[in-house]
């Protein structure tokens with residue numbers, strides 16, 4: 110009998126020391142074992158943005174959520190309950206669904222046709238003999254939650270509490286009524302860079318002035334990324350906007366990663382004359398929800414994989430999926446009110462700012478990643494003025510990676 114020595118790829122890993130206030134050593138971006146450890150810690154241990162409620166409203170509508178080697182079916186049942194199941198047949202383990210989205214009456218495995226209800230219960234399994242009790246067989250459950258029109262899943266055995274994010278985000282994102290939206294456009298990218306490079310880039314606007322002319326048409330350079338600089342004209346615009354939003358029934362607040370949590374939600378003013386993030390400031394689609402005539406731009410970040418903007422007339426969500434140590438898939442979705450006619454939506458104007466900004470960012474990230482891969486790379490100093498938010502992300506990341514520091518309270522068993 111032969112002996113097998115089995116260890117996960119991350120077992121032999123010694124993490125390189127890091128210096129607060131400096132970018133990370135190259136190994137964090139290029140070592141496959143770091144990515145393997147991240148999938149077990151950073152990604153497994155939290156809530157991950159999977160998609161939009163409006164993609165799974167009808168009975169049998171589903172979307173697939175993929176991370177690492179895991180695939181999850183998020184599906185609505187005939188009672189309106191949203192479920193998440195491992196996309197793994199309980200017979201011999203085949204993937205059940207392959208198409209990323211669709212609508213089905215039941216979940217039938219293509220291999221030997223075991224068939225599951227939308228609730229995950231095995232309903233039919235042919236030729237299994239009289240003694241086979243299918244009653245106790247069901248697809249593996251994954252925790253799933255809906256929050257103001259966004260769907261999150263957790264692959265953790267004991268998911269962290271969803272309540273802090275749910276409370277803070279629902280209060281601010283709720284009035285945009287994303288659950289009553291539709292996805293009007295979807296853009297997919299494959300970026301040759303480690304996922305952290307994309308998050309770091311998102312967490313600062315140090316690069317905005319010289320790289321994002323379209324974004325800065327409507328946005329102030331201040332405030333949008335937790336920028337601590339004081340600027341009188343921005344502060345005045347913010348104070349005026351907060352008064353207006355409160356009188357319009359909104360609850361503006363800057364909630365930035367409270368108690369080590371993984372989210373930031375904040376409503377920010379746009380430049381004078383801009384009611385949305387378009388090139389000329391004019392709406393590109395009919396208004397959504399109940400946000401008043403000039404709600405600015407609501408920003409949501411849920412680490413490690415998602416950020417979103419919700420405006421008067423459209424919302425944009427960006428989701429990252431690490432598919433390799435040096436490759437990140439990105440999906441950018443644009444949402445408008447579900448009742449908006451196609452003729453009332455100017456898709457060209459709607460996507461102009463974000464198509465330009467996303468492509469500029471991916472180019473910056475690929476150039477950054479190319480440098481990190483080189484033997485010439487050494488960690489460099491972060492700006493305490495405009496990159497404190499990058500440091501904050503790295504602190505959060507290292508805590509999650511190493512399992513150190515404060516952890517969010519645990520709930521009991523996952524449930525739908």
Ligand code: FES
Nearest residue numbers: 198200201218221
């Ligand atoms: S593996 Fe699914 S039915 Fe056999």
Ligand SMILES: [Fe+2]
Nearest residue numbers: 310316321470
């Ligand atoms: Fe950018």
